[in-house]
Amino acid sequence: MTQVTLTPLSLASFAVILLIAQTAVVSILIKNEKLMTTVCFCLSAIASFAATAAGVWTVSLGTARSAIMELGLPGLPFHLRLDPLSGYFLVLIGLLSFFVSIYSIGYVKGFLGRRPVARLCVFYNLFLAGMFMVVLADDALFFLISWETMAAASYFLVMFEDEQVENRRAAFLYIVVAHVGAVAILLAFGVMAGLAAGFDDFSGFTFDAMRQAEFPAEWATVAFLLAFFGFGAKAGIVPLHVWLPEAHPVAPSNISALMSGVMLKTAIYGLLRVAFDLIKNIPWWWGALVIVIGIISALIGILYAMMEKDIKRLLAYSSVENIGIIMIGIGMTMVFKAFGQEILAALSLIAALYHAMNHALFKGLLFMGAGAVLHATHERNMEEMGGLIHKMPWTAVFFLVGCISISALPPFNGFVSEWLTFQAFLLSPSLPSPMMKLLMPLGAALLALTAALAAACFVKAFGVTFLGQWRGHNRPQVHEVCWSMRIGMGMAALSCLLLGILPTVFINCMDVVAEHLTGGKLTTSANALGWIWLTPIAPERASYSGLVVFLGTIAIYAIVYIILHVNPGKIHRGPIWDCGFEKLTNRMQYNATSFSMPLRRIFGFIFNLKEEVRLVPQQAHSAFPKKLIYSLRIRDRFWNWIYKPIASTSFWISRKVGRLQQGRINTYLIYSFITIIFLLLFVR
Amino acid sequence: MVAGFIIELLQITLVIGLAPIFAGWVKMLKCWSQGRSSPSILQPYRNLLKLFSKDIILAENASWIFRFMPYLVFGTGAMVSAIIPILSTDLPLSLTADVIVLVALFATARFFTALAGMDIGTAFGGMGSSREMMIASIAEPAMLMAIFTVSLSCGSTSLARIVETIYSPASVIKPSLVFAFIAFVLITLAETGRVPVDNPATHLELTMVHEAMILEYSGRHLALIEWAGMMKLFLYISLGVALFAPMGIAVYATPAGISLAFIYLLLKLGFSGIVIVLIETGFAKMRLFRLTEFLGAAFLMATLGMLSFFMLE
Numbered sequence: 001m002t003q004v005t006l007t008p009l010s011l012a013s014f015a016v017i018l019l020i021a022q023t024a025v026v027s028i029l030i031k032n033e034k035l036m037t038t039v040c041f042c043l044s045a046i047a048s049f050a051a052t053a054a055g056v057w058t059v060s061l062g063t064a065r066s067a068i069m070e071l072g073l074p075g076l077p078f079h080l081r082l083d084p085l086s087g088y089f090l091v092l093i094g095l096l097s098f099f100v101s102i103y104s105i106g107y108v109k110g111f112l113g114r115r116p117v118a119r120l121c122v123f124y125n126l127f128l129a130g131m132f133m134v135v136l137a138d139d140a141l142f143f144l145i146s147w148e149t150m151a152a153a154s155y156f157l158v159m160f161e162d163e164q165v166e167n168r169r170a171a172f173l174y175i176v177v178a179h180v181g182a183v184a185i186l187l188a189f190g191v192m193a194g195l196a197a198g199f200d201d202f203s204g205f206t207f208d209a210m211r212q213a214e215f216p217a218e219w220a221t222v223a224f225l226l227a228f229f230g231f232g233a234k235a236g237i238v239p240l241h242v243w244l245p246e247a248h249p250v251a252p253s254n255i256s257a258l259m260s261g262v263m264l265k266t267a268i269y270g271l272l273r274v275a276f277d278l279i280k281n282i283p284w285w286w287g288a289l290v291i292v293i294g295i296i297s298a299l300i301g302i303l304y305a306m307m308e309k310d311i312k313r314l315l316a317y318s319s320v321e322n323i324g325i326i327m328i329g330i331g332m333t334m335v336f337k338a339f340g341q342e343i344l345a346a347l348s349l350i351a352a353l354y355h356a357m358n359h360a361l362f363k364g365l366l367f368m369g370a371g372a373v374l375h376a377t378h379e380r381n382m383e384e385m386g387g388l389i390h391k392m393p394w395t396a397v398f399f400l401v402g403c404i405s406i407s408a409l410p411p412f413n414g415f416v417s418e419w420l421t422f423q424a425f426l427l428s429p430s431l432p433s434p435m436m437k438l439l440m441p442l443g444a445a446l447l448a449l450t451a452a453l454a455a456a457c458f459v460k461a462f463g464v465t466f467l468g469q470w471r472g473h474n475r476p477q478v479h480e481v482c483w484s485m486r487i488g489m490g491m492a493a494l495s496c497l498l499l500g501i502l503p504t505v506f507i508n509c510m511d512v513v514a515e516h517l518t519g520g521k522l523t524t525s526a527n528a529l530g531w532i533w534l535t536p537i538a539p540e541r542a543s544y545s546g547l548v549v550f551l552g553t554i555a556i557y558a559i560v561y562i563i564l565h566v567n568p569g570k571i572h573r574g575p576i577w578d579c580g581f582e583k584l585t586n587r588m589q590y591n592a593t594s595f596s597m598p599l600r601r602i603f604g605f606i607f608n609l610k611e612e613v614r615l616v617p618q619q620a621h622s623a624f625p626k627k628l629i630y631s632l633r634i635r636d637r638f639w640n641w642i643y644k645p646i647a648s649t650s651f652w653i654s655r656k657v658g659r660l661q662q663g664r665i666n667t668y669l670i671y672s673f674i675t676i677i678f679l680l681l682f683v684r
Numbered sequence: 685m686v687a688g689f690i691i692e693l694l695q696i697t698l699v700i701g702l703a704p705i706f707a708g709w710v711k712m713l714k715c716w717s718q719g720r721s722s723p724s725i726l727q728p729y730r731n732l733l734k735l736f737s738k739d740i741i742l743a744e745n746a747s748w749i750f751r752f753m754p755y756l757v758f759g760t761g762a763m764v765s766a767i768i769p770i771l772s773t774d775l776p777l778s779l780t781a782d783v784i785v786l787v788a789l790f791a792t793a794r795f796f797t798a799l800a801g802m803d804i805g806t807a808f809g810g811m812g813s814s815r816e817m818m819i820a821s822i823a824e825p826a827m828l829m830a831i832f833t834v835s836l837s838c839g840s841t842s843l844a845r846i847v848e849t850i851y852s853p854a855s856v857i858k859p860s861l862v863f864a865f866i867a868f869v870l871i872t873l874a875e876t877g878r879v880p881v882d883n884p885a886t887h888l889e890l891t892m893v894h895e896a897m898i899l900e901y902s903g904r905h906l907a908l909i910e911w912a913g914m915m916k917l918f919l920y921i922s923l924g925v926a927l928f929a930p931m932g933i934a935v936y937a938t939p940a941g942i943s944l945a946f947i948y949l950l951l952k953l954g955f956s957g958i959v960i961v962l963i964e965t966g967f968a969k970m971r972l973f974r975l976t977e978f979l980g981a982a983f984l985m986a987t988l989g990m991l992s993f994f995m996l997e
Contacts, residue, residue: 448825456817468805590810
């Protein structure tokens with residue numbers, strides 16, 4: 001019997017095995033659902049923690065380790081590998097899964113007694129296992145098996161509340177887009193494997209073989225475009241984003257947190273793996289393409305998010321925006337790498353990776369917060385909420401942290417990655433290509449616009465949900481959520497703050513990933529002034545210290561507060577001022593639709609808007625209307641532009657093909673007869 | 685290092701102390717230009733003092749965000765005044781933040797102001813927040829683009845470095861800087877809530893933006909917000925001076941250099957006050973939805989500036 005030594009790879013495999021083994025735990029404890037959820041999600045938390053530890057370990061070692069598992073088809077064993085890139089994504093997935101698993105202990109209890117939760121527990125664990133395996137896989141076969149495990153498990157999770165038509169439709173859309181993407185990925189791997197070892201040989205399916213192969217430029221482009229399409233469908237780049245705002249809202253909130261926070265990142269991982277590790281020789285125009293798609297996704301995503309009144313749809317659209325920002329970083333890395341500027345490539349790659357981590361944390365946090373609100377109010381429509389900060393003070397604070405982080409405001413984490421991305425833009429004049437010189441300023445301008453719109457969007461999200469007074473028609477009993485949900489959110493919020501005020505520490509750890517993929521390094525320059533100052537490239541170019549901003553603001557706050565409270569004036573509480581109107585109601589507050597009205601007027605041409613105002617006249621006096629009915633419908637333009645035509649074309653083709661199906665045996669016999677004649681004549 | 689921190693403190697005190705006087709100066713000029721007799725230049729101080737000594741009336745459902753906002757806004761103002769090179773470029777804290785961080789700090793203050801506007805749940809507050817975020821969502825990128833243009837031509841986003849580069853005898857007027865300057869002036873008017881974007885003197889529901897958000901404030905909270913507003917105007921002018929006309933600033937922190945820089949600063953502030961008043965009296969307040977043209981022009985200018993840098997320089 002061989003001795004099992006503890007390596008990062010064995011630790012990560014332990015996590016995966018623990019997750020899969022939980023299927024057994026669920027079936028044993030199925031009689032006692034309460035105990036089952038607690039045990040199940042505690043074990044998931046342990047597994048996620050182990051995976052995080054394995055990831056941290058790999059990144060700190062900075063070397064790759066691989067193993068071969070004699071599973072699967074004969075002659076096609078599973079290859080596993082942990083290098084800094086997969087280690088980093090293991091940390092990213094593990095960390096959020098850890099928080100979400102703790103959160104789920106309390107969250108899933110909300111379903112007890114209403115519906116069986118065993119399915120949720122099983123697929124939750126399979127989903128996590130699938131994501132970890134995607135990152136660990138080192139051959140195309142195992143990668144695709146893991147990828148499909150992840151997709152199938154998440155499909156059943158989206159379908160969890162399947163009695164509603166809406167949920168079934170969303171899940172169906174999700175699985176269709178996921179599979180179209182998976183086919184593209186399969187083809188991309190097929191092209192690469194075929195070129196690596198010839199089309200008659202199976203040995204090309206390992207990533208190692210692809211890594212060593214030299215691809216001809218045109219085939220490399222085909223493989224890259226297929227991979228970009230496939231991974232883009234999973235990541236939700238525009239125009240493949242339509243499944244996000246449908247599938248995220250209907251899934252249970254812990255699942256939306258994972259899907260939006262980390263599942264989208266597996267696509268980012270896949271793209272990085274294929275482009276930088278397997279293909280390696282990247283022409284600059286791939287980068288330009290990725291940047292353009294990234295910019296479009298960022299802008300369209302945030303504008304649609306701004307128009308939403310459903311809190312979870314808003315968050316889903318905002319994921320499209322953030323994926324766009326990550327894509328911009330990746331695109332710039334490609335461009336810089338193509339022109340041989342390795343340090344700048346490392347800078348933009350770190351910006352992209354940092355944003356991927358940040359987005360996982362704050363989007364996970366925001367979805368958990370939305371879940372807490374949903375749990376307490378049974379409402380997803382923000383127009384029916386308000387004033388929750390009084391009833392749910394903890395959730396409000398955590399949600400606020402998420403909103404500040406996602407709006408890229410200092411001293412929280414979102415700002416650091418956005419700042420790094422801007423720095424990369426400002427270093428681009430050194431690029432020799434005139435096309436890029438035109439693209440870069442426009443990119444910077446639109447990214448700045450996106451950041452500002454994100455702030456407006458999240459003022460709305462927080463303001464309408466948590467501030468003001470209750471806007472809804474009925475008043476449910478709202479209460480703060482249980483401790484495990486608060487701990488899960490609290491830890492995510494704390495990580496957002498830590499990543500914001502101590503960026504240098506994290507970037508020093510991440511440097512090995514960048515070095516692995518781009519050959520450039522930031523450490524020497526980032527560390528020139530000690531760990532407080534973040535100084536990419538050189539201290540005289542740019543510097544930022546989140547810690548000093550944070551402590552400075554707190555210090556000034558404290559000083560002013562103390563000075564003003566030496567001899568403070570009294571505080572009288574009074575009713576709000578109603579301008580003498582006296583009939584002020586809660587329905588007269590600004591809500592989500594009215595808040596976004598100015599921006600709707602400016603950017604209205606982007607949406608498919610249908611706005612209708614109707615006056616209902618009074619019986620007695622037709623001049624004085626009784627009430628006013630306002631209706632607004634906003635649709636994604638991409639439905640009509642792309643999806644509707646594709647759907648109707650495929651229906652048309654199926655109808656035509658369907659004519660063959662007569663249902664009469666003699667017709668089918670004629671078909672067989674014709675086929676046989678055909679084969680006899682032409683195939684010899 | 686010690687000298688650096690003394691300058692730092694001096695600068696913070698200067699901004700906090702001088703901001704109301706500058707506001708008074710602008711008010712005075714405005715009254716003169718409209719043929720009215722003006723209040724004393726110290727009137728803003730008297731107003732602040734009055735507000736500080738008053739009790740607070742707080743709406744019943746105000747949350748901690750409502751009470752936290754005035755301190756945060758004031759705090760960010762003080763923080764920013766430690767970072768912009770106003771008297772000297774030899775600032776130990778200037779490493780804390782470059783221009784991008786500076787814009788983001790103002791954005792943080794605005795984020796909380798907008799939240800506080802929505803906290804009470806009156807229609808006015810929400811209206812102000814909604815409008816403010818709409819203006820900001822176009823003004824802020826324009827601001828960033830103007831700043832990017834300047835930092836590109838100086839090869840740095842650090843303010844101290846930008847000032848030194850522009851100040852050096854080798855620097856010449858470039859087309860990109862001209863575009864950036866025009867954009868910066870337009871955005872300063874928008875960001876500090878002056879005519880033609882917003883009118884700080886009005887409380888008319890159809891037009892007010894910033895005032896609508898802070899309508900429910902009173903006492904020391906209101907005083908802090910008003911003071912922070914004056915500081916913001918002062919800081920934007922100082923930022924403009926630092927980016928486009930840093931003549932006379934002390935590169936090394938010597939007493940003589942600092943005093944000279946102070947005198948230059950007073951002259952420049954006095955002059956920019958006149959420019960602001962000329963713009964304010966020359967234009968009428970714009971309708972809210974005409975603002976997109978105004979801000980869009982600023983955004984376009986700034987983007988053109990950056991494009992011309994990439995293409996020509």
